[in-house]
Amino acid sequence: MLEIETLLKSYFSNNMMYDYVIVGGGVAGLYLTTKLRNKQVLLIEEHKNLGPRRCSGLISDRINKFFDLPKSIIEKEIYKAQLCCGEASAQINLNSVVLDKEKFETYLLRQAEKNVEVKSERVVKVSDDYHGVVVTTSQGVYRTKYVIGCDGANSLVRKTFLDEDPKKFFFGKFCYSNEKPSDEYKVFFDSKYSDLFAWTAPRRNKVEYGMICEKNLTNNYDTFMRAKNPKDVSEDYFGVIPTGLCKCSFPKGILVGNSAGMTKPLTGGGVIYSLIAGKIAARELNKDEPDFRNYEKKCVETFGKEISRQLLARRIYSKLSDHRKQKLISSVKRDRLSIDMDFPMADIFKDKKMRILKSFFGR
Template sequence: MNKKTKIAVIGAGISGLYIAWKLADNGHDVTVFEKRNEIGKEVCSGLFSERILKFIPESSKLIENQINYCLVYFPRKTLKIKFSKKFFVMDHSMLDNLVLDLVKKAGAVINLNHPVGIDDVRKVALGFNRIIGADGALSQVRKALNCKEPNFYLGIQGFTNENNTHDFVEVWPTKTGFLWKIPRGKKVEYGIMEKREKAKKIFDQFLQKNNIKPKITKAALIPQGLSTSSDAKFALCGDAAGLTKPWSGGGVIWSLAAADLIEKFPQSSKISKRVEIKIFTKNHSW
């Protein structure tokens, strides 16, 4: 977007905040609408490749632990997978708030406690040149545009208060997903990604079998299946676009790469092909 443009960003997760920061920093008139009264994603493992530092250099101060390899437990064997890149464990909520500060410094307007429902999307659009839907897995912008709905998995995570700075994560494959263990320095995270109807039962059985008693347990939907807008005034980004990796459910790096593309191309019809080319080739790995 070369000329100064009036842009609404619906949703203040990491995708919405990042694109708002970049657009405002480039001189655009940006307003962010967020339904909650505070910023910070509550359900996310926050395991990112070192690419996160390229997009958000300031995030280096949020690193809780470094991960170099993964142990995958199968019934008859264990695989050790060494990563070609460094991985960092970060607090996703703190990352969101770090980018929020960058958004404010860039001059964007943040409207908290301002939900935009399916019936409000077109009304909000009247006051802006471009609308970016970054309002999560159950995106109201996506629904208002009648875009394809993604498939949904369920992610559940629990935390135990134990010090663990091991440099590896552990994974247990399930029939259509996986369980995981991530050392986070001052605590340990256990989680599962599975079909919605199976996830809780499998996770509970895993915890009971291994005598794991998490102090806090949270859950969220994980969308899968890219959804793009055919309306040139609108674009979808992040979970709203179903932009998550099919093998892990993560999507922050992909979302940030897509956000950079949105900043460069004002028409969503031009973005979607670039997303397919860039996201699914250059940024395909963890």
């Protein structure tokens, strides 16, 4: 028996049974760590200096409900966006900020380190056993009662415990140009650029050029960049965006953020949904006996319906000609809309915004 016990101790990197191991140190994982109380928690993130830059930093000002962010993290405040397709254009009102994503995640990491143990290791395997979950990394093996998958589009936790993926996968690519920024965010819906949209976005001392699409990313991106001809550009950044909420709970844990497709099908943004899900998750995880199915239920109730509506709108949008898009933009121009960036479909169903829906559906 003593030999078996010695072998087990040498097999595991320490003799601790964690309450939770969080796989992935992006926004979802980092924020969740700050909300957990009186639990033994290990956060494992592959990249020592956080993950690669995979998304733009344009986020609604709803983020202020979650953080009192230092001014150094906020590159710019944006209050309007110009929607464009061919010769048609319309301005909508936004309440948004552009974050320095690296500084933002570093800020979250510092908060996380005050509350949980953090290790920079690559997770290579996750498996369950009679006592809980075994997480194997490039440097060790850890035991936990439950595992939390915050490990993004290609989630190992999701692949291990759930036979379901998010409904769709989009692809994004962007770069920075060292030119003087304006105060306006421009969105281009021309089909020659993307089957979703392309954009130019002001940042602190530069302009961001990018696009998100479902197909032909490389060709579309090259077409867009040739048309806009930005000067003195940085390297390109690339990301995969899963969308369409999939099952996000299982007996040994949950998924939070991109790993469960918690993003907006119309824009690809997911930071706010990740934060909302993190707050919902923390309420369950802080209990002595967490109910993971209740976590999933609350996520579906809070933003699942919005995601479903956006998926439907996305399917309809994909069939629109540029001419129809221009008519839609003209309708927007007449109504001078203000849009909730995080819940646009719920917002657009209200009051006079129903006219936009009629135009969108071709009536």
